Amino acid sequence: MSQALVIGAGPAGLTGAYELRKLGWNSTILEADDQVGGISRTVEYRGYRFDIGGHRFFSKVPLINELWHEMLDEDFLLRPRMSRIFYDGKFFDYPLKAVNALAGLGMVEAGIIGASYARARLFPQRPEDNFEQWVTNRFGRRLYEIFFKTYTEKVWGIPCREISADWAAQRIKNLSLTEALRNALVGKAGGKDKDGHIITTLIDEFQYPRLGPGMMWEKCEAILNESGNPTQRGILVDKIHHRAGRVESVSARTTNGERAEFGAEQFISSMPLRELIHALDPLPPEDVVRAADGLTYRDFLTVVLIVNREDIFPDNWIYIHSSDILMGRIQNYKNWSPHMVPDASRSSLGLEYFLWDSDDLWTWPDEKLIELGRDECVKLGLIEPHEVEDGTVVRMRKAYPVYDQTYPGNLATVRQYLDTLENFQTVGRNGQHRYNNQDHSMLTAVYAARNIVGDAHDVWAVNVDEAYHEEGEASSVSGDRGVPQAVMDASGRAPTLDEMIAAAFAPLDKTALGAAVAIVMGLGMFVASAVLLVRDGDMVGPHLSLPGHYFLGYDVTWRGAILGTVEAAIGGFFVGFLGATMRNLLIDGYAYYVRRSAVTKRTRQILDEV
Ligand SMILES: Cc1cc2nc3c(=O)[nH]c(=O)nc-3n(C[C@H](O)[C@H](O)[C@H](O)COP(=O)(O)OP(=O)(O)OC[C@H]3O[C@@H](n4cnc5c(N)ncnc54)[C@H](O)[C@@H]3O)c2cc1C
The missing domain is CATH 3.90.660.20 (Protoporphyrinogen oxidase, mitochondrial; domain 2)
Structure with missing residues (x-):
């Protein structure tokens, strides 16, 4: 069996080895810590179990849901969600509800909030460059100060003005149209996928392993170990030896201070990029090292x-x-x-x-x-x-x-260098410097594993958010979603929410509908007249006398049939044209409503994304 080496036993590393096992490869997984699961571990203290921050399991990528259920089926619970904000000695429902928020803040504050909201909507700040402006433009300055500023700055440790607005906009724009439509139509999202797996929306409920997220990764590790894919814990990789564009081996320090070296044909790494660049032996050029040092x-x-x-x-x-x-x-x-x-x-x-x-x-x-x-x-x-x-x-x-102003450039430099190592791929959160959830880490690893057996996925472009687009049309060569090419159009670009809505609510072509109705009505008129004339000759009696009231000069004669055909076609064209215009107007209004309600709903959840 071919042999791979995986650095890190978090969701990315373990999923990579799990997928490789299915593809007929063996792996050794090296983990610096004495526990698997990475940031998604569950720690146990005196029988009390807890996460590194609560970890909800949620993905719109069917492949990821299948993997979770495959690993941990009956131990995967569906849990109700409840969360609130504590502010000024009071609790407020989160996602925010207008009545609850205003009742808690009092009438005077409500007035200030209303005025600041109106001001923001009437005079939005342009250009909208940073997170502060982004939230203020949508909620007003006062609500931003009360419900967004403090928490966001606690998490990121930098002023909201230094956080890019793209980040919030990106999280909002990648909406599921299905979800938006379902919300608009029945007021509640969720349901089951084709295999009966529960799809949650994160708003009201989420999936969670019975004993916390670590349970998933401990189970994954056990499956791997049983099938000859050992995890070696307490092994910190600190040297990656490469020559002529290929990694030959890695060496590592064990917890008892010994050193060990591991060779393999293929390597997958989920260790942080900054450390990775410094571990490369020989070191990359100075600009690459400097770029890696710039990642925070x-x-x-x-x-x-x-x-x-x-x-x-x-x-x-x-x-x-x-x-x-x-x-x-x-x-x-x-x-x-x-x-x-x-x-x-x-x-x-x-x-x-x-x-x-x-x-x-x-x-x-x-x-x-x-x-x-x-x-x-x-x-x-x-x-x-x-x-x-x-x-x-x-x-x-x-x-x-951290997504600061310099990270895109630094990341591009690091990535460009790493792309020169042909048998080495980086996956996961710190492995790609990506502010992600488990599903993204896992998906990058699945595709890295598939690349090893000959696929050609760009693992840096895996985007579970863009895969939030629709089921069905997102089908790719491999049939999974989340693969970049799966969601991109012919020009290589992922469609925007507006484009998806436009496609779902495609307008009727007014001229085409007019022409179609014209043909049907014109032909109908002619055939009806012709049938009477052929069957009854000049003695048609009262048949078809009604059109005579509407079509100028129409009677049941061959001349009248031609006149009636022309007039029915003209009338039909207007009926079709007007019908399509009316329908398009209604659909435009409905699409606008769907979009607004979906975006509003998602915007109200922005704290979950911070
Ligand atoms: C507070 C918080 C809340 C979160 N909530 C959610 C949530 O609700 N839902 C969700 O899906 N995601 C959540 N996440 C994100 C989730 O934790 C990560 O997406 C996921 O753990 C990333 O997996 P990974 O394998 O890419 O990286 P990691 O989890 O970081 O795992 C990397 C592993 O590599 C090991 N390693 C690093 N360097 C070396 C080395 N040199 N040698 C050997 N081993 C090494 C590390 O010890 C670690 O075990 C949350 C994250 C945080 C911080």
Whole structure:
């Protein structure tokens, strides 16, 4: 059997090995940590299980849903979603609901919000370059300040003005037309795919493994190991030896300080690009190293509190918008799955802190962080201090690849260099510096594996968002969605939402419909007259006397038949032309409504994308 080497046992690395196994290749997976799952792992502490930030399983790519169900079928739960925003001592429904938000903020604030919204709609800021302008133009300055600014800046650590507007627009524009239509028609999205797998919309519900996301990746690892594809944990790859455009081997440091070298015919890497470039031996040219050094990452830590209370709050998570509270979000893991806690009389809360590893907070001892977390929860009014029985802290470096102004150029330089290594592919989140979800990481890995057996997919162009386009017409050579060529038109460009709506609500050609009706009516008139004339000769009686009232000069004679045919055709043309015009107007109005309601709905969920 042919042999591949995979760097990283997160969703990308494990999926790559899983796909390779199906294609008749063996892999060795090297994982730096002592646990698999990467950022999508589940950590266990005293039987309490928690994520690195709650992980919803959601994909519109059928292939990914199939893989999830294949790995973990009966342990995959469908869970209700509930989330709120904490602001100014109060909880607000999220996605935002106008009545709830205005009731919570009071009449005076409601007035200010209304005025600032009206101002933003009447005088939008142009050009719309950054996230602040993007949100302000849609919600007004006041709502932006209350519900968007603080949380977004907590997550990214940079002012909203320095975050590109493209990022928000990109997340909004990649809507599912099916979802939009379903929402417009029946008011609720969701359903099952052709294999009966549940398709969720993330708005009301999501899928989640019974024991957290790590369960999926531990199961995947077990399947791989049983079939002769071992994961070696505690092995940090720090050298990638290459010659003449081919990688020959990687060498790594084990947790006990030993060194080991691994050869293979093909390599798939999900390690962060910055480290990867520095690991290459020989090193790439200086400009490539400089570009890699320009890629930055936001770090993350979670404080988990074990609380002696059965029910603390009903949400899966709450966004914390108050600027005097450092945590950005708080998860209640038993609401994700009741199996996440070993004792139903207790709860475990995951408090999320977004930071740089150079921040003081990063180096605080765990006890101090647990105290901070407890005090913040008390300040939020969620718990009493004495209810906290225990806690733990998990730090995750490079949780978020940062999309600053310089990253596109840096990424392009790095990628261009990596493309010169013919048997080496990079996949996944930090492997492609892509702010993604698991499905994207997995899909890049599936296509990298298929490339190894002769396919020619551009793994850098895999875009699960663009695959949000329609079922059916997105079929590709391989029949899967999410492959770039699957969603692109003949010019190599993915259609926009407007183009998809235009295609779904294609207008009728007015002249063509006019001509068609003209032919039908004209012919009908002629045939009817001709049948009477041939059958009854001059004695047609009262038959066809009605058209005589409408068509000038019409009677049942051969001359009248020709006149009636011409007049019926002219009348038919106008009927068809007007009918098509009316129908197009109605459809345009309906398409506008569908688009507006879909975009509004998605815009209201922008916090989920931050
Ligand atoms: C707070 C938060 C919430 C999220 N929520 C969701 C969600 O709700 N739904 C969702 O689908 N996604 C979510 N994500 C995204 C999801 O975590 C990632 O998309 C996914 O884990 C990326 O998988 P990956 O394999 O590409 O990378 P990773 O998960 O980063 O895995 C890479 C692996 O490679 C290993 N590695 C790195 N360097 C080396 C090396 N030199 N040698 C050996 N091994 C190495 C790492 O230890 C790691 O195990 C969330 C992310 C965060 C931070």
